[in-house]
Amino acid sequence: MSNVYYAPGEARSARVNELFGRIARRYDLLNDLQSFGLHRRWKRRVVELARVTPGARALDLCCGTGDLALALARRGAEVTGLDFSAQMLEVARARGQRRVAGPAVGSAPNPNFLQGDAQQLPFADNSFDIVTVGYGLRNLASWERGVEEMRRVARPGARIIVLDFGKPPNALWRTLYFTHLRISVPVIGLLFCGSASAYAYILESLQHYPAQLAVAEKMRALKLKNVQVENLVRGAMAINYGEYAS
Numbered sequence: 745m746s747n748v749y750y751a752p753g754e755a756r757s758a759r760v761n762e763l764f765g766r767i768a769r770r771y772d773l774l775n776d777l778q779s780f781g782l783h784r785r786w787k788r789r790v791v792e793l794a795r796v797t798p799g800a801r802a803l804d805l806c807c808g809t810g811d812l813a814l815a816l817a818r819r820g821a822e823v824t825g826l827d828f829s830a831q832m833l834e835v836a837r838a839r840g841q842r843r844v845a846g847p848a849v850g851s852a853p854n855p856n857f858l859q860g861d862a863q864q865l866p867f868a869d870n871s872f873d874i875v876t877v878g879y880g881l882r883n884l885a886s887w888e889r890g891v892e893e894m895r896r897v898a899r900p901g902a903r904i905i906v907l908d909f910g911k912p913p914n915a916l917w918r919t920l921y922f923t924h925l926r927i928s929v930p931v932i933g934l935l936f937c938g939s940a941s942a943y944a945y946i947l948e949s950l951q952h953y954p955a956q957l958a959v960a961e962k963m964r965a966l967k968l969k970n971v972q973v974e975n976l977v978r979g980a981m982a983i984n985y986g987e988y989a990s
């Protein structure tokens with residue numbers, strides 16, 4: 745299946761933005777279908793690793809429809825969610841509004857959802873106690889630049905956490921998993937979102953992304969401490985964790 749969304753280099757941003765603009769309304773449903781609902785569990789793990797303290801300043805990059813940003817806010821963080829897709833942000837803001845209108849609001853304010861580029865963050869150095877990105881790094885023209893920006897805006901003591909598709913170390917499992925991404929996921933995309941190519945893009949982007957081991961290496965090169973990789977589903981998904989100590 746040919747892919748119309750992957751483009752190398754700087755041309756990527758425009759294509760990726762177009763892709764997410766197109767699928768924004770169906771994004772949450774499709775996430776549940778293609779991961780069998782498991783992305784919720786993996787995101788809970790990210791929030792756990794963030795060790796939110798009341799009033800902590802958190803930044804969620806490539807926040808999309810706001811899953812991680814809203815979950816961090818529920819724990820009491822003061823959250824900024826940043827994404828470059830106006831349509832994804834529209835869904836995130838609507839979810840935030842429903843939370844305010846709903847019964848269990850809690851005391852934490854809603855995230856501030858902001859439009860911007862994860863590779864050029866509009867924040868000063870040393871601004872956040874928690875910096876997360878869920879399924880975003882893989883989409884950047886330069887994932888390295890994304891990690892550098894995460895580190896730049898982190899305060900001493902900050903937790904930096906990346907959740908994304910991974911590359912399983914076991915060859916047989918990797919083949920089965922990539923077959924799921926190559927065949928079932930685009931079929932689900934076609935049936936429920938009217939676009940197979942938007943979902944075929946997941947595998948294409950993953951093939952151009954060096955995944956969990958390279959992200960850990962980059963975190964170490966940036967002198968993050970306590971760098972860890974948590975492989976989920978035998979490495980099909982992964983969480984990279986690091987702490988910034990000045």
Ligand SMILES: C[S@@+](CC[C@H](N)C(=O)[O-])C[C@H]1O[C@@H](n2cnc3c(N)ncnc32)[C@H](O)[C@@H]1O
Pocket residue numbers: 757760761764775805806807808809810811812826827828829832860861862863877878879880883884885
């Ligand atoms: C797969 S979605 C992930 C959404 C959400 N974090 C989640 O885990 O469900 C990727 C998001 O990254 C955003 N994105 C991609 N490149 C970006 C960039 N350079 N700057 C900001 N957002 C970007 C897209 O608009 C999209 O909302």
